[in-house]
Amino acid sequence: MIDVEDLSVGFGDVEAVSDATLTVDRGEIVGLVGPNGAGKTTLLGAINGLVDPTDGSVRIAGDDVAELSARAIARRVATVPQETSLSFSFPVREVVAMGRTAYRSRFERASATDREHTRRAMERTGIKRFADRAIDEVSGGERQRVVLARALCQDPEALLLDEPTASLDINHQVRTLSLVREFVADGRAALCAIHDLSLAARFCDRLALLADGRVVATGSPEAVLTEAHVERAFDADAAVTRHPVTGAVDVTATTGGAERDSRVHVLGGGRMAARAIATLAEAGFTISAGVLPSGDVATEAATAHGVETVTAEPFAPIDERTRERAAGAVREADVVVLAGVAEGTNRGLAAEAGRVVIVENGLSNAEPRATTGAFDERLRPACVVDVERLPAGVERAIQATADPEQPEAAADD
Numbered sequence: 001m002i003d004v005e006d007l008s009v010g011f012g013d014v015e016a017v018s019d020a021t022l023t024v025d026r027g028e029i030v031g032l033v034g035p036n037g038a039g040k041t042t043l044l045g046a047i048n049g050l051v052d053p054t055d056g057s058v059r060i061a062g063d064d065v066a067e068l069s070a071r072a073i074a075r076r077v078a079t080v081p082q083e084t085s086l087s088f089s090f091p092v093r094e095v096v097a098m099g100r101t102a103y104r105s106r107f108e109r110a111s112a113t114d115r116e117h118t119r120r121a122m123e124r125t126g127i128k129r130f131a132d133r134a135i136d137e138v139s140g141g142e143r144q145r146v147v148l149a150r151a152l153c154q155d156p157e158a159l160l161l162d163e164p165t166a167s168l169d170i171n172h173q174v175r176t177l178s179l180v181r182e183f184v185a186d187g188r189a190a191l192c193a194i195h196d197l198s199l200a201a202r203f204c205d206r207l208a209l210l211a212d213g214r215v216v217a218t219g220s221p222e223a224v225l226t227e228a229h230v231e232r233a234f235d236a237d238a239a240v241t242r243h244p245v246t247g248a249v250d251v252t253a254t255t256g257g258a259e260r261d262s263r264v265h266v267l268g269g270g271r272m273a274a275r276a277i278a279t280l281a282e283a284g285f286t287i288s289a290g291v292l293p294s295g296d297v298a299t300e301a302a303t304a305h306g307v308e309t310v311t312a313e314p315f316a317p318i319d320e321r322t323r324e325r326a327a328g329a330v331r332e333a334d335v336v337v338l339a340g341v342a343e344g345t346n347r348g349l350a351a352e353a354g355r356v357v358i359v360e361n362g363l364s365n366a367e368p369r370a371t372t373g374a375f376d377e378r379l380r381p382a383c384v385v386d387v388e389r390l391p392a393g394v395e396r397a398i399q400a401t402a403d404p405e406q407p408e409a410a411a412d413d
């Protein structure tokens with residue numbers, strides 16, 4: 001159904017996907033697993049024709065994607081993207097109905113079939129309750145289900161899903177993947193990038209493990225999720241067992257000793273920074289933080305975890321001595337985590353840091369995603385984290401801080 005052959009995709013000097021070969025047959029879900037930056041999103045982008053390969057080919061049901069129009073691709077493949085923030089404010093119902101645009105001309109009215117597909121997609125994803133609300137007035141997890149409904153409404157032959165469960169509670173994670181199972185049951189196919197290896201093992205028929213743009217293993221979850229594969233691909237210690245309830249392969253990453261020596265400096269503030277501090281502290285890292293506003297939840301979390309913190313009065317100008325103390329901690333850190341939206345001094349400090357990981361509504365290790373205000377372009381080069389060198393434990397702990405529901409309000413300095 002989906003045939004990817006010797007596919008390579010490059011962005012300038014970066015070869016994001018190298019010589020990847022992969023098939024997804026009718027009736028199966030294939031899980032695409034691998035560390036951040038492995039090339040999963042890029043591979044999905046090449047399959048739905050959004051990204052041009054530098055080499056190789058992609059066929060959907062025998063048709064070469066490079067030779068299909070966008071509309072023809074949309075009738076065959078629907079994508080549930082990782083980034084679900086939509087920059088307009090249509091009602092949920094209309095967002096779902098947009099899945100039908102591949103089937104009619106721009107000014108044509110929705111047919112009875114279109115309406116029936118829209119209704120069924122909303123029913124299956126359980127979003128009817130808020131169908132009349134604006135898309136920017138629903139939570140992150142609800143929005144993710146709306147985007148899945150839009151893809152189902154498109155009635156495609158194949159679904160491409162990029163982290164479809166990332167913002168979902170445990171109930172909706174299982175429901176969503178069960179829906180994908182139902183989707184493939186009648187001979188369609190799904191390829192799903194997914195970070196939760198245990199969920200992947202439970203719901204996918206086969207897995208493809210990607211690392212550094214290459215497919216390093218394919219096969220059954222048991223064959224792919226071995227300790228050796230996981231440790232090599234993710235640079236993490238892993239324990240592979242069987243889940244006591246589901247019986248599926250269960251992967252638990254453990255923090256290796258060397259990672260604990262890393263110094264992490266947290267900039268920003270608010271709940272997101274508080275969670276970054278708590279998770280990193282629990283993972284055993286040496287942490288410093290600030291400049292944080294005194295009285296802020298992040299400052300409270302820092303105090304509770306005995307973190308060395310530079311604080312200043314909220315909204316007051318930051319004096320040079322305070323800034324210099326924070327700058328000293330930033331210089332000493334191996335990794336700087338920008339959690340929540342940092343303005344002014346903190347943004348300047350981040351711009352001076354060698355390696356910065358931005359934590360916002362999810363982790364971005366490569367492309368900075370600012371949720372409010374303009375993004376300071378000076379930060380961009382600093383944000384392209386060298387994944388090879390980023391201690392795996394830092395990355396995992398940071399990911400655990402991602403708040404799926406609420407983009408964090410700015411904690412100004």
Ligand SMILES: Nc1ncnc2c1ncn2[C@@H]1O[C@H](COP(=O)(O)OP(=O)(O)OP(=O)(O)O)[C@@H](O)[C@H]1O
Binds near residue numbers: 035
């Ligand atoms: N538009 C782009 N320009 C330059 N480099 C890019 C671009 N998009 C992705 N990359 C790079 O390509 C590589 C693969 O990125 P990709 O987003 O496909 O990884 P991923 O496996 O989906 O990661 P994640 O798990 O973090 O979502 C990374 O090194 C990334 O920095």
